[in-house]
Amino acid sequence: MAVFLSVLSTFLVGLILVVAPWTSLWEANYLLNPYPVLRNLLLSAFTRGTVSGLGLVNIVLALHEIHQHVLGHGERA
Numbered sequence: 001m002a003v004f005l006s007v008l009s010t011f012l013v014g015l016i017l018v019v020a021p022w023t024s025l026w027e028a029n030y031l032l033n034p035y036p037v038l039r040n041l042l043l044s045a046f047t048r049g050t051v052s053g054l055g056l057v058n059i060v061l062a063l064h065e066i067h068q069h070v071l072g073h074g075e076r077a
Contacts, residue, residue: 017055
């Protein structure tokens with residue numbers, strides 16, 4: 001059960017990190033209004049791509065964990 005929850009949470013975090021930077025929710029962050037330089041940095045395509053890349057790493061990690069446990073190479077407690 002712990003493995004399932006770990007894989008599920010890793011996959012969901014990855015999915016959120018891939019999708020969130022490209023939604024209007026990312027742009028509507030009112031906490032950044034007093035900081036225009038930081039706002040411009042976080043709204044840049046470079047930063048959005050970096051966050052999405054980290055999300056893809058999480059998704060690949062979750063798929064790798066699934067693969068390891070399906071083949072029986074994972075640790076069993």
